[in-house]
Amino acid sequence: MRKLILSAIAVGVLSVAVPAGADVKAGVDAWAKGDFLKAVAEWRPLAVSGDPDAQFNLAQAYKLGRGVPLDPALAESWFRKAAVQGHLQAEDNYGLALFQSGKKSEALPWLEKSVARGEPRTQLVLGTMLFNGDGVARDYPRAYALMTRASASGLQSASQTLTQMDQYISPADREKGTALAAQYAAQTPVPAKPGIPPRRASAPAPRPVVTPTSPPPAQVAQTVPKPARPAPVTKPTPAPKPVPKPTPKPTPAAKPAAPSGNWRVQLGAFSTPGNAQAQWNTVRGKLGGAQPFYVKAGAVTRLQAGGFASKAAANRACASAGVACVVVAP
Numbered sequence: 001m002r003k004l005i006l007s008a009i010a011v012g013v014l015s016v017a018v019p020a021g022a023d024v025k026a027g028v029d030a031w032a033k034g035d036f037l038k039a040v041a042e043w044r045p046l047a048v049s050g051d052p053d054a055q056f057n058l059a060q061a062y063k064l065g066r067g068v069p070l071d072p073a074l075a076e077s078w079f080r081k082a083a084v085q086g087h088l089q090a091e092d093n094y095g096l097a098l099f100q101s102g103k104k105s106e107a108l109p110w111l112e113k114s115v116a117r118g119e120p121r122t123q124l125v126l127g128t129m130l131f132n133g134d135g136v137a138r139d140y141p142r143a144y145a146l147m148t149r150a151s152a153s154g155l156q157s158a159s160q161t162l163t164q165m166d167q168y169i170s171p172a173d174r175e176k177g178t179a180l181a182a183q184y185a186a187q188t189p190v191p192a193k194p195g196i197p198p199r200r201a202s203a204p205a206p207r208p209v210v211t212p213t214s215p216p217p218a219q220v221a222q223t224v225p226k227p228a229r230p231a232p233v234t235k236p237t238p239a240p241k242p243v244p245k246p247t248p249k250p251t252p253a254a255k256p257a258a259p260s261g262n263w264r265v266q267l268g269a270f271s272t273p274g275n276a277q278a279q280w281n282t283v284r285g286k287l288g289g290a291q292p293f294y295v296k297a298g299a300v301t302r303l304q305a306g307g308f309a310s311k312a313a314a315n316r317a318c319a320s321a322g323v324a325c326v327v328v329a330p
Helices: 022-032 036-048 052-065 072-085 088-100 105-117 120-132 140-152 154-167 169-185 218-223 274-287 311-321
Strands: 263-270 291-297 300-308 326-328
Touching: 022 036, 022 052, 022 311, 036 052, 052 072, 052 088, 072 088, 088 105, 088 120, 105 120, 120 140, 120 154, 140 154, 140 169, 140 326, 154 291, 154 300, 169 263, 169 326, 263 274, 263 311, 274 291, 274 300, 274 311, 300 311
Parallel strands: none
Antiparallel strands: 263 300, 263 326, 291 300
16 A cells, blocks of 8 residues: 655644734734744743743744744744643644654644644644554544545645545545545534634634745745655555446436536545446435536546535435535535
8 A cells, every 4th residue: 555645835834823912913013024033032031931822923933944043843842832721723733743753643642633623734644644554553434534624625735645545545445434524524613703713722713914925845844854755565456346237328308407506515436437427326316406527536536416505405415315425615
């Protein structure tokens, strides 16, 4: 089984937290203007005194080498100080920092906490660990489920990794993973204001400030030790796949009304397009006039049904489909 390689940029961190404290906000304002030395000077005394937002921001400065020398070890230390106080962004980044420094057993509980909140970067990392059996027992269905959720959030590197997984895991594990991804989607808490990261578990979400410029990819890559590419593993010869019986082409019917919405549901991913068509013939009568879409993703074809006006309508269709199903947002 081939191992997956994580991109350094995929787990990069590029934001600073904006708390209620005026002095910490002054540092954020200086950071936004590119005055990193002033920002660090504002945050350091507050971080030393225990303010978790200042600790998180100081960790970011060390992570990116702005206003201070680049120092992943100090970044990890400040992320930890904020994380143990319940700072959610710090929890996310502390788990990633531990993973990147090779402390995978220490990273695992923090990654699990972050994944439970639906954080795409940690879903990508933990999904890769589960697929490779890297620091955790190998679990193909859960790896596929986490990668599906990360991909659905728009994380491009997760979509690319999911395409690799499609080529190597069995159809049975893929179906289990798709069903598990739907469960995770239903269980993930929805933030009160999408796009605003929470400050910490016991405090209201702050107004976000985005770093004015992103670091060049090379700068981020220097902070993340890229895993060595493993020796290739011979892929076992698969058992011969049954050839589906040809399905008589139905008599053309009257063209249905145009779909009334852009929500879709995914009903499986197939290495043989004919199997996707056979699946559609099985479920088409259960989806209330939905239209099929055969979406190519590398070597596989994803069967999707569309035309649903809302997420609720798509969820109802999934419930009546009778097969593993996951909702796909417009």
